[in-house]
Amino acid sequence: MERQGLDLGLSLGLGLTTAATWPAAGFCLNSGMAEQEVIRRDDVVAAAAAEDERFACSPGSPVSSGSGKRGSGSGSGSGDEVDDAGCDVGGGARKKLRLSKDQAAVLEECFKTHHTLTPKQKVALAKSLNLRPRQVEVWFQNRRARTKLKQTEVDCEHLKRWCDQLADDNRRLHKELAELRALKATPTPPAAAPPLTTLTMCLSCKRVANAGVPSPAAAMFPGHPQFLCGFRDHAGAASSSYGGASSGLAKAVRAAR
């Protein structure tokens, strides 16, 4: 599963108990679990349960209810079930908390390394930050959501610019077309004919574009597979210029005219 693949591994027995020392110790950055350690999920879950229980009602520690539906109705729930049932938070209203700057910083640092956590990582991270595993899990979920939202905004901005550029191109081409039609209406001697428009063809997909106009999509979405055909950006595809004197393809095109 993907989750297994993301298991970067953590060294749990390092005594990394403080938020201050943990990142510096390479908790996130170090993929120390080189050995093929078989992580028993139950063990990790049990540890998480223990952690959750430890913090569930501890004074000064954040209080919240457990995961949404997980364990609901089931007698053998995970640690997430350990919620504020035994803690008086005031008529069942959940108590919102704010993670400390240090905690957020550590989480952020870890998020830079990998956007998901293995159960083991989650437990260790929670322990080091004096949080419940569930809190760490929620933080990563929300963080991923924020990242995605940001990326969506960026993509939207790119698309807007691309759209504007396409509109400009369209206007320019319409204008050019009108000019060509006007020229055709008033024929001139061959010697005075306007130079051929330089075009570029993608040899892979046979699409033709004006060579002077870079592909906006390719420029704006480098690496996006759907925009690989950016003509000049088309990987491995040589471009040929129509109208150029040296191009064999151009000669063939001229011959065909």
Added chain:
DNA sequence: AAACAAGGGGGTTTTACATCA
């Protein structure tokens, strides 16, 4: 009003267990 932690629903994957040929 914005930011954010957390709740909850729905979907997917993994795992343990039971059943059957």
Added chain:
DNA sequence: TCTGATGTAAAACCCCCTTGT
């Protein structure tokens, strides 16, 4: 009796949206 295939329920996790502070 052993074994591999198959079905199933529970658990865990994720995404998404919403709620409450």
